[in-house]
Amino acid sequence: MKPLELITTLLSEEGREDPYPLYAELREHGTLVTVEPGYLVATSFDAVNGLLRDPTFAAQDASFLLLSSSILSTNPPEHTRVRRLMSGAFTARRVAELAVAIESQANALIDEITQKGAPADLIDDFAYRLPLGVICELLGVPEKDRSWFRPVAADFAIALEGTFTLDEAAAAQSAAELFEAYFSDLVRSRRGTRQNDLISELVSAAELSESELLGNLALLLLAGFETTTNLIGNGVMTLLQRPEQLARLSGAPELVDVYVEEFLRFDPPVQLTSREAKETTVLEGQRIEAGTYLMALIGSANRDPDRFVHPDHFHPERPGNTSISFGAGAHFCLGAALARLEARIAFPLLLRRLPQLALAGEPLRRNRLVLRGYESLPITWT
Template identity: 45%
Template sequence: MDAAEAMTALLSPPGRVDPYPTYARLRAHGPVLQGPEFSLVNGYAEADAILRDNRFGVLDDVLRDQVLPGWRGSPAMESISRSMLRTNPPDHSRMRRLAAGAFTPRRIAELRAVITAQAGELIDAMAAKGRDGAVVDVMAEFAYPLPVGVICTLLGVPAADWPLFRRWSADLTVVLEPEITAAELAVADRGATELRAYLTELIEARRRAPADDLTSALVRVHDADGDRLTGDELLANLVVLLVAGFETTTNLLGNGLVVLLDHPREAEALRTRPDLAPQYVEELLRYDSPVQLTTRITTTAVRSGGLDLPAGSWVLVLLGAANRDPRRYPEPDRFDAWRAHPQPLSFGAGAHFCLGAGLARLEAQVAFPLLVRRLPGLELAARPRRRPRLTLRGYDTLPATVGGSDTLPATVGGSDGR
């Protein structure tokens, strides 16, 4: 299997639904597979090193002009490209610092009560909807609304508008896939146009009436000094903060819950020991990463770690494969809730390590103990349906029956996940 064959397999419908068999085939050729057009990295140590190496950059505007002529004018591409997600230092460092204050460990810890309250309300609603044995879609009823509610609270988005973002995000995030069609880009552009229009109105509203939220803080920075944060950067970073702020966590909640329902012994242990949640979440992130790959391009010639690349070479870092590297993880295809210090690469590493990783972890650490505690009879009603995506791995629907439920308030008996 060469690099092109591997990508063909991964981008096929079966490969998108379950990439792990292809990852296993790739390992037979070593942790790095170098090809004429791009290289694939599936080893943990190699992936970690590349993500931390400043000779590997993301596809910023300058590089994108060279390899993707004609991208300008696409609202979806521009929405992503002007953000910290798709810029290199020093612009990346400047923008990241402006938003980082909202994601410090102290600020994230302060959100525990908000997360617990929102999760408890959603569980109550699911219990009521499924009381007579009706099937509920856990993605629609819990895995989506919890993280979107949390990030919207941070950004100051009114609760009445939260349901709007699921379609916009689903449309827009297709541009993060390694291959998209013209039709998919047209849908992404429509979603990006609608989302940008909404956020433009939110920016103006916060300019007129500032509030204690991240949007107001970024508007103040832009209005005080446009060189620190341009108008395009303000809008693009709000798009990415909003979309990335719930999309990854939504997938983590859906993927993780299916794993727990498939492992009832481990779910029972978490039910009685919510303090185990942090190590459970790390293993869930490793076992079925919500982000499966990321792309880097060499900014200079690189000769190390099994790679011999000229400047401008593409490298696809397969995070999901690295998280199952048997050189680091014994029995990597087995979910082991007691695995010591997995340290998965699901949120990346280095300069582009996910800014919201701590928040996503906290949401999952609160959510999983609450779900198994308060809905002890929760069971899959049918196999959930995967979204046909490779980069962002998650479920489209997750049908379940809730069975009997624990109707205690969400904060009773340590069920808030602490």
């Protein structure tokens, strides 16, 4: 297929089901492929890495107002200033302090699952709830308010996809408005009484404007669970499809760190991001005109055979396994340490407390490419 046809297929249901063969075909066209004039895709590890690390390529304005004031869509110097204010809460040390709370939340969810009995939905009952609970705890979102988040966040998350229908765009817009109103109230209450949470911390950082504050709170909420849910879901599915790996990790939970890195590489929760060339420049030896739109195919970079030996093989103990699943450069994922910690806690607990884990029905995939994961994953155990 020609590059344009490959990209169109990638964005269709077929591509969303299994993008990896399409990525392989795209890589045959080169490391930086022209789809149309002014529209390129980076397919190799080095091209994606180079694109994300080079400040000439800027993050674009989000299509939705609320996120356009978040760090995901801004560039230096605003990006540097705001990211510095936010990063204190996500350092390795601060994140490590959350381990006990994460473990107790994970155990409580598994208690509920075992009390209800098999079958359970791994996504609904666990993979979605754990990261949501953790990010809400960190931000200071009261528990009673969380019940309406899931469908609204799912509508809102479409803002991160490259393509959407008019209906989806309208739903995303109303979801953004709901979140904006909700966080506005929460911020107002914290301006009155400071609490020991991240919202209060950000509110008292006087350098943040109201729209920066709201945009970044919405981003943290969304990035905090829409992605980690998929790391857990995609990882469990990878194990269920490979009984020998499931048995291996169950018997040797101390291997969890390398398994989590390989889950991240093998089926990354965020498949792609994009940039725009601010000036005419060179990438991978090609001249790039100012204004060019570039897609960074993270999912393809992670399967680049020049970087990873037998890339389509799930191999947790591969040496030097540094995938690009959390991005690179100025926008490198702020929550990487938190996501890794949640997964490192979740997998051993799930495998220990739900022995002989198996599928109890047909998994349902989410109709998304950028945020790749499952809508539901029915499981049973003994």
